[in-house]
Amino acid sequence: xxxxxVNLALEPRHREKLEAAAPGCRFTYAPGKELTPELVQSxxxxxGNPPPAWIAAxxxxxxxxxxxxxxxxxxxxxxxxxxxxxxxxxxAYGKAVSEHALAMTLILMKKLHLYRDFQRQHAWxxxxxxxxLSDATVLVxxxxxxxLAYARQVKALGARVIGVKRRSGPCPEGVDELCLTAxxxxxxxxxxxxxxxxxxxxDTFHYYTAERFAAMKNSAIFINCGRGSAVSMEVLAQAxxxxxxxxxxxxxxxxxxxxxxxxxxxxxxxxxxxxxAGNFHLADILEQVVNISCDNLxxxxxxxxxxxxxxxxxxxxx
Amino acid sequence: xxxxxVNLALEPRHREKLEAAAPGCRFTYAPGKELTPELVQSxxxxxGNPPPAWIAAxxxxxxxxxxxxxxxxxxxxxxxxxxxxxxxxxxAYGKAVSEHALAMTLILMKKLHLYRDFQRQHAWxxxxxxxxLSDATVLVxxxxxxxLAYARQVKALGARVIGVKRRSGPCPEGVDELCLTAxxxxxxxxxxxxxxxxxxxxDTFHYYTAERFAAMKNSAIFINCGRGSAVSMEVLAQAxxxxxxxxxxxxxxxxxxxxxxxxxxxxxxxxxxxxxAGNFHLADILEQVVNISCDNLxxxxxxxxxxxxxxxxxxxxx
Numbered sequence: 001x002x003x004x005x006v007n008l009a010l011e012p013r014h015r016e017k018l019e020a021a022a023p024g025c026r027f028t029y030a031p032g033k034e035l036t037p038e039l040v041q042s043x044x045x046x047x048g049n050p051p052p053a054w055i056a057a058x059x060x061x062x063x064x065x066x067x068x069x070x071x072x073x074x075x076x077x078x079x080x081x082x083x084x085x086x087x088x089x090x091x092a093y094g095k096a097v098s099e100h101a102l103a104m105t106l107i108l109m110k111k112l113h114l115y116r117d118f119q120r121q122h123a124w125x126x127x128x129x130x131x132x133l134s135d136a137t138v139l140v141x142x143x144x145x146x147x148l149a150y151a152r153q154v155k156a157l158g159a160r161v162i163g164v165k166r167r168s169g170p171c172p173e174g175v176d177e178l179c180l181t182a183x184x185x186x187x188x189x190x191x192x193x194x195x196x197x198x199x200x201x202x203d204t205f206h207y208y209t210a211e212r213f214a215a216m217k218n219s220a221i222f223i224n225c226g227r228g229s230a231v232s233m234e235v236l237a238q239a240x241x242x243x244x245x246x247x248x249x250x251x252x253x254x255x256x257x258x259x260x261x262x263x264x265x266x267x268x269x270x271x272x273x274x275x276x277a278g279n280f281h282l283a284d285i286l287e288q289v290v291n292i293s294c295d296n297l298x299x300x301x302x303x304x305x306x307x308x309x310x311x312x313x314x315x316x317x318x
Numbered sequence: 319x320x321x322x323x324v325n326l327a328l329e330p331r332h333r334e335k336l337e338a339a340a341p342g343c344r345f346t347y348a349p350g351k352e353l354t355p356e357l358v359q360s361x362x363x364x365x366g367n368p369p370p371a372w373i374a375a376x377x378x379x380x381x382x383x384x385x386x387x388x389x390x391x392x393x394x395x396x397x398x399x400x401x402x403x404x405x406x407x408x409x410a411y412g413k414a415v416s417e418h419a420l421a422m423t424l425i426l427m428k429k430l431h432l433y434r435d436f437q438r439q440h441a442w443x444x445x446x447x448x449x450x451l452s453d454a455t456v457l458v459x460x461x462x463x464x465x466l467a468y469a470r471q472v473k474a475l476g477a478r479v480i481g482v483k484r485r486s487g488p489c490p491e492g493v494d495e496l497c498l499t500a501x502x503x504x505x506x507x508x509x510x511x512x513x514x515x516x517x518x519x520x521d522t523f524h525y526y527t528a529e530r531f532a533a534m535k536n537s538a539i540f541i542n543c544g545r546g547s548a549v550s551m552e553v554l555a556q557a558x559x560x561x562x563x564x565x566x567x568x569x570x571x572x573x574x575x576x577x578x579x580x581x582x583x584x585x586x587x588x589x590x591x592x593x594x595a596g597n598f599h600l601a602d603i604l605e606q607v608v609n610i611s612c613d614n615l616x617x618x619x620x621x622x623x624x625x626x627x628x629x630x631x632x633x634x635x636x
Contacts, residue, residue, distance in 0.1 A: 099450055099475075103424035110421040115591045116434045122583040124575035124592040130599045132417055156474035157417075257442035265440040273433045274442040281448045 001025055002301070007035050007048025008067055014290045018047070021294035022301055045300065047293045057081045063300050067289045069093050069146070069278070070227060071310045072200035086310040087296050090317045091145050092288035093278040097197070097251075098149035100277035101225045104249035105154070105193055108221045109133065113247075113271050131192065131219070134158030139191035141184070142226060143172065144316070147197045151175050154193070162187050166314075188215045193223065200227030201315040207231070213239035220245045225277045228252040233264055240267050251277040319343055320619070325353050325366025326385055332608045336365070339612035340619055363618065365611045370397045377401065381618050385607045387411050387464070387596070388545060389628045390518035404628040405614050408635045409463050410606035411596040415515070415569075416467035418595035419543045422567035423472070423511055426539045427451065431565075431589050449510065449537070452476030457509035459502070460544060461490065462634070465515045469493050472511070480505050484632075506533045511541065518545030519633040525549070531557035538563045543595045546570040551582055558585050569595040 002025045006018065009031040019027060022045075030039050037054040040046065045063045052073045055061060059081050064074065066088045073079070074086055107113055111127040118125045136159045140147045143165040151161045152174035163175035164184055171178040179187055188194070194216065198204040208222070208231040216222070222245050224231060233254050239245050249271040253264070256275055264270060280286055292307060299306050311318040320343045324336065327349040337345060340363075348357050355372040358364065363381045370391045373379060377399050382392065384406045391397070392404055425431055429445040436443045454477045458469045461483040469479045470492030481493035482502055489496040497505055506512070512534065516522040526540070526549040534540070540563050542549060551572050557563050565587040571580075574593055582588060598604055610625060617624050629636040 095450055095452060096448075099424070099452070100428050100448075102475075103421075103428040103430055106417070106421035107425050107430055110418050112421055112425055112430075112589070112591065113434050115594075116431050116589065117438070118592075119583055119590045120435070120438070122578040122580075126592060126594060128599070129601065130414075130418075130594075132413060132600055132602075134413060134417070135602075153475055157420075157471055260440040262440075265437055271430070271434065272437045273430065274436070274444060276433075276444055276448075281446070282450055283447065284450075284453075 002044040002062070003028070003042060004045045004047070004297070005030060005035075005039055005043035005050075007031060007046065007050055008286075008289070010286075010290070014286070017290055017294055018297065021297040025297075025301075045297070047297075052076070052079045055079055059083065063087065063296065063306070065089075065293050065296050066310075067092075069144075070199055070315070072227065072229075072315050075201075075310065075312045075315050085300070085306055086312070087292075087306050087308045088310050088317060089289045089292055090308050092285050092292060094145040094149040096282040096285055097146045097225050097277040098153055100251065100273070101146075101150050101195055101197070101223050101249075102153050104223050104225075104251070104271060104273075105138075105195070105221060106133070108223075108247040108249055108269075108271060109136075109193075114268070117268070132158075133193075136160070136192040137162065137190050138193040138195065139164060139187060140175070140195050140197070142197035142199075143175070143178075144197065146225070147195070148172055148174060150195055150197070159193070162191070185212070185215060188212060189217065191220055192217065193221045196222070196224045196226050196230055198226040198230050199315040200229045203314070204230050206235070208235065210235050210238065213244045216245050218243055218246065222248040223250075224248070225251045228254040228256060233262065236270075237263055237267060240269050247271070249273075251275055320362040320380070321360060322346070322363045322365070322615070323348060323353075323357055323361035323368075325349060325364065325368055326604075326607070328604075328608070332604070335608055335612055336615065339615040343615075343619075363615070365615075370394070373397055375399045381405065381614065381624070383407075383611050383614050384628075385410075387462075388517055388633070390545065390547075390633050393519075393628065393630045393633050403618070403624055404630070405610075405624050405626045406628050406635060407607045407610055408626050410603050410610060412463040412467040414600040414603055415464045415543050415595040416471055418569065418591070419464075419468050419513055419515070419541050419567075420471050422541050422543075422569070422589060422591070423456075423513070423539060424451070426541075426565040426567055426587075426589060427454075427511075432586070435586070450476075451511075454478070454510040455480065455508050456511040456513065457482060457505060458493070458513050458515070460515035460517075461493070461496075462515065464543070465513070466490055466492060468513055468515070477511070480509070503530070503533060506530060507535065509538055510535065511539045514540070514542045514544050514548055516544040516548050517633045518547045521632070522548050524553070526553065528553050528556065531562045534563050536561055536564065540566040541568075542566070543569045546572040546574060551580065554588075555581055555585060558587050565589070567591075569593055 040054040114127040138159045247269040358372040432445040456477045567589040
């Protein structure tokens, strides 16, 4: 009989599902701002993403099931006790984030962001030549759930896909050529589209350096739906201003919310969305988060292996 | 030895291809504004889209090979002599226009047009829930080259596709359910996305009536990349203002250019592009127009059947 704290806005049918997965446990539902440090400290299992500082290495906490795929704030030293298991919601976001990234890719290829600007000026104005995914080489950096879903989508639309991952292995469906991270600089100059879906870890901090943007095609489109820390905002702005790449789309920023006085807002060839690609904006994300949580409640309560255990060294699913 | 007038901006390699297809003929190249009524009157074969009035039923004109898929201005009485064959460039635009329509579909589903507006206000603001193509029923009205290419794309991304065409026949690849035009009103209420790619003919004039918009889902997205005459601008504006549909994307307008004082420009849930989905904005359109023209030069000069002959009754390829 554990104390389970749920920091998610749920419908009754979701609560029923969770409670059926942990019979006899005491559930406390504290969505959004209803959460308090006291509730966090008294919980044995938390489903949700509480402020990391409130956890304060609570020895009482056995399992933290995040609703996000990214786990970066929770893997830092001092946040979780050694005895706390950390699981993420990898798998819940593949559909939503990959389609958002595909929409960003196509809008930039077809210059629809410029046409939207022209529309605001009441201008029936031509923005010139466009490109096609069916002629494109697309580099997918990060081949987790989201990266693979995006790879399959662009390949189905005719693109040649190069996938980049940390560890060697068989080439997955939807990927034409598999590269290791160490080979990134060899394939960067080939890419018409670079889609980055890296987690926020020490290894991926400012991963896209000025040198890497300089190595990309001038016609390249760069999309980041991973973590904002992967690219310095100054480096990205410079690459766009100097025409080292043609355009970029970012759903994440180094500082979120992006400050109103950031020069990024005014870059015509940059498209910004406010970290909404996932974030429960597609109804079935919540369904899948609840399903993963149920699986892990059952597993934890019966001492079985958990799904989506986070590797503290990498921030990825193990 | 015919007089061939080419009203297209070509590179030397395109000219060589055309001249090799009609050996011994006299070629005159008059791209864009270099064209004159006298040149049109003296030609036996024209490749391009001259102002219809300049043709004035010239008896000398044997073949008019358009660079467009749409033939509507040329099928009106008094434009072409009965002895003139009319061929279009169907097949050259499938890739470009279908991908533009797909981009429009995704931008509207993911609300990227609103995020672009927020960006202009330096606002890190949430536009709320979105939808996914993988859960969508997509109605493709007009199953020519472009409609079929779009159908295959959205199906590859997980959509259920209902295709609507005039004549019965086998269900093409990329289409889950085939309907006749007469059944449109039965399937309209099922559609999450309606993609219209109808030519401009008497039958398709103001095809999407107020009643038809009222029958659509309130959450539906309407895309028109066919001809602007298919929908009255007033009817479309009303459907959007009253929330009969969620959003629309148009690459064509009833009056082009859309006048600067049109109320359409200010509709937040309408995305407007200035008839650029095809229009030689993708490099390989011109290649394909030249290839079709070569085939028809060879066919005409050797009295063989032409490709892409336009049916004057429908405006479609026969």
